[in-house]
Amino acid sequence: MAGELEKNFEPKGVEEKIYSLWEKENVFTPKIDKKKKPFTIILPLPNANDPMHMGHGMFVIEDILTRYHIMKGDPTLWLPGADHAGIETQFVFEKKLAKEGKSRFDFDRETLFEKLKEFVEENRLTNKDQLKRLGFALDWSRYHYSMEPEIVERVLETFMKLHKDGLIYRGERVVHYCTKCGTSFSDLEVLYEEREDKLYYLDYGPIIIATTRPETIFADVAVAINPKHKKIKELKGAEAIIPLINKKIPVIQDELVDLEFGTGALKITPGHDAVDFEIGSKHRLKTISVVDRSGKMVNVPEKYLGLKVLKAREETIKDLKAAGKLVKEEPLKHSVGTCYRCGTVIEPMVFPQWFVKTKPLAEPAIKAVKNGETKIFPQKRFEKMYFDWMENIKDWNISRQIVWGPRIPAWYCLDCNDSIRINFLNKKKEVVSGPYKEIKQSYSFEEIKSGLQSLFSTGDATYQLKDGSCQKCGGPNVIQETDTFDTWFLSGQWPVNTLKANPGDLEYFYPTSVLDTLWDILFFWAGRMMMVGLYLTGKVPFRVIHLHARVVDKFGKKMSKSKGNVIDPLVMVNQYGADALRLALVLGVGPASDVSLSDEKVRGMRNFTNKLWNIGRFIIMSSKEQGFQRFEPGMPGLEEVDRAIIESLNKLVKQTTKMLDNYRFGQASEELFQFIWHEFADVYIEQSKQRIKSGDKTVLAVLFHVYSVCLKLLHPFMPFITEAVWQKMFAKNNSLLIKESWPS
C-alpha cells in the first residue's frame, strides 16, 4: 500500500496539487443536514485591493477550527469574501492618479466610480489565490464581494428598514473632516497624536481666554466660564470683545469649562469644536464656520480670506501681537486628532451628515454579551473594553464624501432645495461650484447631472427615498445624494447579507459559530456586526468572538513598510512551505498577544515538517522488509513500551481535542510538536529499530497506528504535508485525510 517517499519533503508544487484535490472533491462546501449542528465562520473580508500580508496569515486559526470541525463531521462553512474598502481604496487610487498628474477633480463622479471599479477588478482575484496558497479551507462557491449588486441591494434594504424605524437621521453636528481626503469620518477613524503646540492667551476685554487656535476667533459666539470662577460676580452679564474685529459676544456660564485650565475661561466656537458645539446648542448660540472643506478660511476679514488654516493662524497671531491683544503664550502638550489615512490634522466642522442612532442598537448588543449569548476570548480583558465602548457609544456617522461605495439612497429636488451647493464638470471640463439657484442660470439640469461631482445639501433640505420626480412639487430635477456609505456600514451586516445570498443558508448557518479577528477592529467591525446583526435578525451574529495574536517582527516590533521589517507570507511559503509558516504563526502563541515571527522560527518549523515526513519514510522503509500488520488494542506481542506510547497517544488525543474546543491553539500545537518529535521519534522510534531488525511485526503495527493518529491530529495545523503523507501511506482508493474522522 505504501509508496516511496523522497528523502525530504518538498512543498513546492505538492501544495497546489493537494489543494486542487480538496477542491475537486468539494470538501470545503458543506452538506446541509438539518439533523446536525453546523459550524460556521465568516472570513474577515480582506480588502479587495490589498495583496496579502502576514496579518492574513493569522486566519490560520480559522482554518484550524474549520478543518477540525470538518473532521468531526459537522456541516462546516468558512465563507470567504472581499471588501471594496471605500476610503482605503480611493486613497490608493488617488495616489495612482496623482502619479499620472491627475486628481479626483478631473472627473465627474460616475466616470471616477467606473475607473475605481476597474482598478479593483484588476486586483480582486490576487488575494483569493494567495489565501489558497496558505491552504485555507474556504468555501469558494460562496465567495462574495461587498460591491456585488445583490449585496449592495441588501445594504440599501437595511438602510430603508433603519429609516423606517426612525434610526436614521440627517443632522448638523460636529464631524471629523479631513480636508485632504475630502471626507468626514466616524469617531473611530480619528487617530489622536500627542503634539507640542502653543497656548495663546488673548485679551477679550473684561476677561482673558486661552486658545490653541487663534485663527478661529472670528467664529466665536461667546465666552464661557465655570460657575465657580472667582470672578463670576463681576463677569455676570458682561460682554467680551473679540480682538481684531471688536465684536461683542456674551459671557455665559457652563460647568463643562475647566476651572484649572488656562484662565478658566473658554471661547465658544461651535463651528469648529465638539465641546463648544455642545455648549453652544445648550445655550442656543449660533454656529459660524470660518474654515471651508478645502481647509481655507471663509467668513473672515478680507486679509485672511482664502488662507490655509495654519497660515491664517500665523497671520492672526502676528496681528494680535501688533494690536497688543496677545497677553502671553506658553507651550502645551495635547493630543490632536489626525486622519488615520493620510495624517492630516482633522478639522472639526459642522455640516449635515447621515447618522445612525446607535443607543437602541447598542443595548441588545450589550445584553447579548452580558448574558453569554456571545462570548469573548480572552474574556477578562476584552469584555471590559467592549462594554466601555458600547455603553459610551455615540451616533454613527455613516456618510462619506467619497465616490467609491454605494451611494446613500436619498434624492433631493433641486427646485425645492435650491440652496444645495453643487460641484460639477461642465461640458468644457471645468469645475463649476455654487448653489443650484445660481448655477441653474447658466447650466441646464442635464449638464449639471451628467457632470456631477458632489453636492452639499443644507441641514433643512427635504429628501425622498426614491428616484423619480419630486414627491412634493412634482418637478423632474431630482438628484441623488453623492455621499456614500461608510465601508463599515456594509461590513457590519456582512454575515447576514452573505448568508442571505444562498437560499436556506441564513436559517441554517446563522448565528455563526466564531468570529476570529485581531482586536484592532473589535469596535469597527465586531461591535457593528453585533448591533446590526441583532437588529436585522434578533439573533447574535456569532457565538464566540476569538481575538487572535498580532504578528510582529523578531524584536517584538510592529511590522510596517516604513520600518522595512515586513515579512511577506508568500515569500515564506515559497521558501519553507505553507505548513511551516502556519505552525510558526500558532505554536506556543497565546490569544490576543503578540506573535513574533522571524525567518529562523519558520525555518525551525520547516525542520519539523521534515521530521514528520521522515518518520513516514522510516516506517515505509521498515515495513518494506518486514510486511505490515494492523494494530489492535489488545494484540499479542505488545510490550510495555508499546502500551506506554499508546497511552501517551490517547492522552494526546484527549488533550488536543480539549484544547481546540477551548481555543488554545498555541498549546495544542506545542504538545503535538513535543510528542511527535521528542517522544515518538526520539525515544520510541529509536528503541524500535532493534525490534524491527529482529523481525518484530507488532512494533510496526504500533508505528503505523501512532503515526496515522498523529497525522489526523496535526492535519488542521499542517494540512498539506499531512495530506501528502496520507496519500502515500494510508489512503484507500485515494480517500482524503480531510475526510477522515477526528480521533477519539
Next chain:
RNA sequence: GGACGAUUAGCUCAGUUGGUUAGAGCGCGUCAUUGACAUUGACGAGGCCACAGGUUCGAGUCCUGUAUCGUCCACCA
C-alpha cells in the same frame, strides 16, 4: 485624565482552577553519524519567574503597592 495588559533562559515567547527538580523555538558549547531525517542525534551551559510586602502547609500562578514598557478610551480649549 481614566482603564487595561506585559515584565519568566542570550533573543522571541508558552506556562487554564496555586502542588514535586520552571518549559519551547532559535542561538551557544562538547561529542556522534554515509541505511528515516545534517532540515539529524546525544549530552550540556544558561533563570533569586521586574522589585517590595502580604495570604497559604505550599505562589511564576492569588492580593496590595512600586518601577519600566506597551495598548485602548476621553469634550486637555
